Amino acid sequence: MSEAPTDTLSSRPRVLSGMRPTGALHLGHYHGALKNWVNLQATHDCFFFVADWHALTTHYQDRSTIERNVYDMVVDWLAAGIDPEQATLFIQSRMPEHAELFTLLAMSTPAAWLERIPSYKDQLEKNRPNGEGATYGFLGYPLLQAADILIYKAACVPVGEDQTAHVEVTREVARRFNRIYSPERAILPEPQELLTATPRLPGLDGQKMSKSAGNAIAMRDGPEVVDEKVRTMPTDPQRVRRSDPGEPSRCPVWPLHQLYSDASTQAWASEGCRKASIGCLDCKKPLIEAIQAEQKPWRERAEAFLANPKQVQWIVEVGTERARAVARKTLREVRTAMGLAY
Template sequence: MQKVLSGMRPTGRLHLGNYFGALANWVDLQNQGYHCHFFVADWHAITTKHDETGTIRQNSLEMAKDWIAAGLDPQKSVLFVQSLVKQHAELFTLLAMITPVGWLERCPTYKEQKEQLGESKTAHLGFLGYPVLQAADIVLYDADFVPVGEDQLPHLEITREIVRRFNFMYGETLVEPQAKLTQAPKLTGTDGRKMSKSYDNFVELAETSESLWQKIRNMITDPARVRRNDPGNPTICSVYDFHKLFSSADDRALIQTGCTTGSMGCMDCKKLLRERMDAFFEPMRERRAQLHDDDVLHILHEGSRRAAEHAETVMRRVRHHMNLDI
């Protein structure tokens, strides 16, 4: 079985951008028969928020609940927590010994976030060494593939460079991972901008029917439609963007005609979207309602135990090739 590895920072409950950008693809890979490891990247979370650790535990649990509700199966995939597998720290230390600082300083994310977040959040070794820890995360599980978008390819390439350097110095030890490109559909927020918690324009996977309707009701439509019978333009409407993901081709054709001719009002369009999105969310709501914190903790601890067993086999190989198995 080919191996896949990916992780998410624990930011709490996930929204539709997280689902369509990564989680739905994870579920597909699991169901296609790949041997999958998916982890809560809690150490990565503190590379830029080392002064905000109070929410990590609960955020990790909420995120894991969304994973399972969305279809990740602990019997098929290994779901674990980065900090519970200490081999991540050990391999990070060893890889850091051979990684040139120049490689890290050229990382696109390093430059961008340093400008955006400022010195107080980024002027420390953990932030600079983020790609090294990421490399350790991946190669600890002999991952053949890492699911990424095209914008993330430079980050994976640093891992591949570190692996090649290590194997050149110590012999063929680590598996060089390949990218498994994923295509995420365009998803706007409820206000037409990119969906983001910082914009408060997101729709959570854990929305109730009532909270979902409140967000749909407030969504921005074509501003040119002042009266119900005014013709509109669906291509500039946030509601129609959501219909592209949740409604059938017949629904979209009906909306296209109704909007452009003025025969369907915006509220009718929103009510139809609520029906389609409720149908999408209901299975997740049911699965999530059955999950309690203790259940999720057990899954994560058991997954971390299994992950540590695999990680230790890789570390024994690394120590042997580095002559550290004294």
């Protein structure tokens, strides 16, 4: 393994994206983000980071599992096909440069910009009954997110539709900084969002797939686990008996067919459901097989990394050093513009 991705990557548009470490990833993570990352690394200079500081904005008391969650998630990235020869992988908390830029940007960012974020208002109401309210870290996380992006001068940020507001805040922060400190030459470029093709993957109950909701299929679930989870999924509530005709649009299984099944299989499943010529287990069988086939190479690649954890740590170490070189260069420009180059 080389010590860093090749220099040719620097001529490509730069992409920055991160994930909070919540442990092993599920199919929603893959189709909502990772699949896009794998494609982008062939055409962009990709920086992908473990957002462990961001995890602490809402789970600041959960310190016992964070290290395991960090490396479980990195293994899933590698298993999905993220190539450390093409992309830079690193851990946010290993980069104090992010915290310094966050602090410097905070000096000129109006507090009202952060207070108007819908998720902050929701968290404020959620914690009001226990008298705590939202923490300062949670209030500031959109600005920390902006620092994460701007310190690498990312041109693009892959996000779902529900996250576009955060990229807009980042653009506002960059615009304000450049106007105040560097009006002649914009130091911090304004990033654009790259919307994911699958913004929301339904879970086993038809709601958004989520580990905390208990409705997820993990990327590394074994074949027998996938079989059991999909077989027991609820179906069209109006199809009580095998002989009752159903309607795919009412069935939580159908969105998964739309993602995993080809046109002929979808036509077979929808017609069989509406005419009651197939049962729900018949409908689920090709879906189970498709999910298992997708997971097989992930598990194989993951096993190799799990057998050699030092290799995973080395990949992160190399990525962190490359990220630090880029971050420090930006930080020097920011400090100079702010009159702090002494």
